[in-house]
Amino acid sequence: MASISIEKVTKIYPNGFEAIHELDLDVADGEFMVLVGPSGCGKTTALRMVAGLEDITGGTLRIGDRIVNDVSSKDRDIAMVFQNYALYPHMTVAENIGFALKLRKIPKAEIKKKVEDAAAILGLTEWLDRKPGQLSGGQRQRVAMGRAIVREPSVFLMDEPLSNLDAKLRVQMRAEVARIQRRLNVATLYVTHDQVEAMTMGDRVAVMRAGLLQQCDKPQVLYDHPVNLFVAGFMGSPAMNLFDATLGEGAATALVGSQKLELPSSLHAIRPALKSYANRPVIIGIRPEDLPVAGDEPAAIDEAVYFEGDVELVEALGSELLVHFTTDAHRVEAEGAKDADSEGLSAGALTKGGEGVARVEPRSQLVVGRRVRFRIDPARFHFFDPASGLSITS
């Protein structure tokens, strides 16, 4: 068992493309770290460098206390689950799972026992004599997991292992993988582009974009305090509503489209930096679940801010309603937010210029075409600098 420490690691491919720029990331022993980001941001590249399948152009990579930049992957004591499983087609399930042990010259009886134990954990016992070609996608995925867990490696690497599964199986396996990881208590680097997986599985989540690490923190922190527009738009489904706004004198008001929101002094108390944006444009963000319909909000809100829109579409999900509304404000599209929507509930909805989404109580009485009034807790607002995209935090 060991930790992974990635220090200023850079990857430049032979064609001159810089896929990773000075990545700093530490995965503690036993920690489940999720690496998330839109397609092509360098997640696989980062993982493959840790695995030793890709040369490191610059920086230092440590597994445990050992610098492994130049250690070949067979000597790194890692186990990897490949995106497309990479099972050996000519071996049975049992042989696939036991291959690494066989290479280590472990006695046959012991291999058999370990393989059977792993198969029992993964529910593969009845398929041990089959070849991978005779298995379903979900079963193959579990074989790939089995191949990793029998090893009892010091580090687990997984590259979108659930991406080929159907939605239901994915939810099942999500819990299964997390459970296995907790049980084995091995440092794990898990790549996904699905932010639901990131939120639910990771002890910590690292968000990447175009080869650069954006933010790395506990999922809830990431969700509640995104450091920039990209993270704000990427985490969460449906994504955070982001609108252009202009702050008024003393930052006491915010003009969103034609609506003027009164920003109470309690907000300035928690975000003093807002004052310096007086009379300047900002980007204002609010998560869909922070937009309760006035009168339906669960608890009374002090100094509530009201925001209005026209109901355009209501999606009833049983436990909640997704209300798509339009305003005359200008909506800001955070780059990459679209990719995050793989399980997005609003994916099919038409998006218009000033559209927003609210997640409201299922009992709310809403009529398409009518005006809806949201009553917002001002502490729930996020503000971003439009030039840098950084969150206006303090």
Place this chain on the structure above:
Amino acid sequence: MATAELVHEPRARSMAEGSPGPIGRDPNTRHFARVGWGFSSPAFGVIAAFTIFPIIFAVVLSFQNVNVTGSGFGLQGFTTANYHAMLTAGLWHHALWFTTIYTVVTVACELVLGTVFALVLERLTKGRGMMMALLLIPWSLITVISAELWSYIYNPTYGVLGEIWHVITGASPPNLLGYPLDATIALMFADIWKTTPFVAIIVLAGLVMIPTELFEAAEVDGATGWKTFWKVTVPLLRPTIGIAVLFRVLQAFGLFDLPYVLTGGGPGTSTQSLAMLGYNTMFTDINFGPGAAVAVSTAVIVLVMCLVFLRAFKQQVGKETISA
């Protein structure tokens, strides 16, 4: 998931199932079918005349007492004497022995060398096309021409090899083609030189079909290059190697032109292959019955070998799918 299926069974099946319905019902389709048969009939005619008839004729000849006279030859009744004579005479046994040894040695060497070449070619990132083109030159030469070239190289008086021998040892060079064993090795060498590229290309085609992740998975699993080769590469290459071996064995067993030009079957009859024996018996000795018997016996041996081989590789050829 990267799936490379060697044989698309489902497609083949669906075509077979889909076609019978409409054909024969629709007069239009029937008309097209007739036209189709019409167009293919010349080809069938040619095949019947030049392939099927000679085969049947050879079988008939081999069981006949053939009498050759100035005005042609006559079949003078059924006999098994041709086969009896063949099986009791030493020539046929020797030819069979020679051809078998020759086939086994050359195919084995070509397979090993070809695989090595293919592995190297696969690693090459630059100049792969160029290397392949160079490699294919021996294969693209007509055998008779390459045999002439080798006979020049091997020639003791003015040959290149002899000259090199002379420079190194100072002694006069041996006549390579003058001793049975040396001549056999010289033949095999020429064959391996010519045919290894063919095997290399086939194996290379199989190699590039194996998904890279499998090698990476093996490395992560802790396999050395050597282990990966034997436990992953070779098993996944089995169908490809099987096909290469099948082709090569069939070809090598019909060995004719190389010894015909290079050694003339000599010294004596030591490098006389089955095909040469058949030819010589028929057209040099004008002994049609025994010659046909040799030809038929060779064909039967090859046929049996193919069946045995296909049986052994049944699991691999066609059935195996490479999926990761």
